[in-house]
Amino acid sequence: MTTERIDRTSVGLRSERGPILLAVMLSVGLVAIDATILATAVPSVVADLGGFTQFPWLFSIYLLAQAVSVPIYGKLADQRGRKPMMLLGVGLFLLGSILCGFAWSMPALIAFRLIQGLGAGAIQPIGMTIVGDIYTVAERAKVQGYIASVWGISSFVGPTLGGVFSDYISWRWIFFVNIPLGLAAAWVLVRRFEEKVADKQGHTIDYAGAILLAAGGSLLLLGLLEGGVMWDWAAPTSIVILAASAVLLTAFVLVERRAAEPVLPLWVLGKRVLNSANSAALLIGLLMIGLSTYVPLYAQSVLGTSALIAGFTLAAMTLGWPIAASFAGRIYQRVGFRTTMLMGALIVVLGAGILLTVTSRSAVLHLALACFVIGIGLGFSASPSVVAAQSSVDWQTRGVVTGANMFSRSVGSAVGVAxxxxVANGVVASRLGGDHADLEKVPASVLAPAVHDVYYGAAAAAVVLVLAVAFMPNRITERPLR
Incomplete structure (x- = not known):
């Protein structure tokens, strides 16, 4: 098999790839819209259900469930096939959406968001794995651009739908809107996606490793997400959670060394291409959470824009990403993976530099320009790293590799939150003489330098991203699609 042509029989597909890609894009669209649609409806949800102090858990529990389940789904997809795991993910997401729509209290809504998160944990990595299965390296970056465009479109559609449903219909419809999208994606997958999977009888499931990874990863992310928010970093609660996480993850490593089919094989940590790709994913997750959290806050509280304009300012990043991703394939085919990713990382550094020049007197377009340039850089860095990682392994381990990459990005987001x-709370506390975690109520004169220090942190992360991608091999021998 050459890298220029796909033998559909050999990859177990008797149907055209277009409908399958459409199903993947619809599935990813579920997760992408959900990432932004709920934020605009929080006031309506709280007014209806109460529980103002609990609403941050609507986001934390979802992120936790999604992050810790990703590596497990990746392994199961390698053992049981992509199709059943993808359908399971879409089914769980739809079930969680329906239950969220009928939630009668804030605790119930939080519990149902957990189910949604478990579904999202399958959709993203397995969708990317399916793309890696049916497209060659030459084709994959263009397809990655299509999927990235789903996120770009959702960054506009999500907040708009959230506002419309909350103001004119009911916040519950932000969850019900997932039903037609999910059913359409599942129908196409059932009808058009056919795969051949090796005999399942010879596989074993690493239950101990899965439990230890889920428990240890959950505690790690919980400690990072809520440390300094729900409790002080030096509080006994924080120390116990992080210590327990360290113990469980250490036990996980010991179990994986002896497991017949480990849920996250340790060889993933020993390959140069995977280490570079996963390090880049972690830093990209860190940068994205920093921008998505503090750019809208700065635009509204310091530059004095509306919430809608602030959202569109951030959307400039998600617009730049798919534009770059769609061109990345042509570039790395000519100059190599490392060169392309280095170019992207340097563009991220340039965007971070522009971000540092934003002041309280700047126009909002100045801030949007920085986000757009960073988005361009991330598109040239992220897409080739995923393609390189998937291309370095065969079908039997592609799910694990993709899952590890997505998990790294989730950990990066949690680290970025912490x-x-x-950084921001430290600056605010030093200027106001106390602990002020609610940044939205801080005066603009204090908030501006606090967020500016966050931008310095983002710039430092961009420089480290350059170092991470420098270790990526420039050329990778593509493994057969199947």
């Missing part, structure tokens, strides 16, 4: 939150 790191940037600590």
């Amino acid at each position: 790191l940037f939150g600590a």
